Amino acid sequence: xxxPQNSAPPDPDCLFCKIAxxxxxxxxxxxxxxxxxxxxxxxxxxxxxxxxxxxxxPNAAALAEADPATAAHLFDAAREIAAAEGLDGxxxxxxxxxxxxxxxxxxxxxxxxxLLGGRQxxxxxx
Numbered sequence: 001x002x003x004p005q006n007s008a009p010p011d012p013d014c015l016f017c018k019i020a021x022x023x024x025x026x027x028x029x030x031x032x033x034x035x036x037x038x039x040x041x042x043x044x045x046x047x048x049x050x051x052x053x054x055x056x057x058p059n060a061a062a063l064a065e066a067d068p069a070t071a072a073h074l075f076d077a078a079r080e081i082a083a084a085e086g087l088d089g090x091x092x093x094x095x096x097x098x099x100x101x102x103x104x105x106x107x108x109x110x111x112x113x114x115l116l117g118g119r120q121x122x123x124x125x126x
Contacts, residue, residue, distance in 0.1 A: 008055040008066065016110035020054045029084075034070045035077045037115070046118030047085050047094070051077045053111055060098040063111040074113045087117035095121050 010017035018024040019038060026038035029049055040048040053070045057063035064071045078096050079088075087094040094117030099106040 008057055010054075011056040011110070014056055014110050015108055016050075016052050016112060017056050020052060030077050030081050032073065032077060034073045037077055037081055040114070044114075045095075045116040045121075047087060047116065049078075049081055049085075049115040051081070051113040051115060057111045058109045059100040059106060060111045060113070061100050071111075074111075078113055078115045081115055082117060085117065093117065093121070095125070097125070 010021060015024065019026045020036045028036060028038050030037035030051070034054055035051055036054060037049050037051040040050050051074050053063060053067070053074065055067065055070060057066060060071070063074075075096070078094075082088050082094045086092065094115060097114040097116065098112075099114075
């Protein structure tokens with residue numbers, strides 16, 4: 001798949017870039033021109049999907065600054081996945097989390113959105 005013009009190029013050492021390119025296996029649940037979504041290997045809820053841009057940005061803040069349209073696509077994809085997973089009903093709900101930086105527990109430095117659902121969430125998070 002070809003990245004949109006002006007996208008950041010993939011990082012050959014990035015785990016998520018390799019997943020987006022199909023070089024590393026993952027349970028893909030959604031693909032679009034600018035995004036890929038796959039199940040988290042260490043789920044924190046019954047539904048835990050990571051939504052990533054195909055282009056490489058180190059975190060959500062960098063993505064939002066450089067490519068706000070693709071940042072919006074992460075949310076569009078998460079909404080579509082939540083509907084497909086049955087999380088958007090009257091009694092349902094889901095959480096979208098973007099960790100930015102080590103203090104926020106970002107461990108893979110490729111922008112990504114965590115879509116969590118399928119259980120009652122607690123507050124405050126973290």
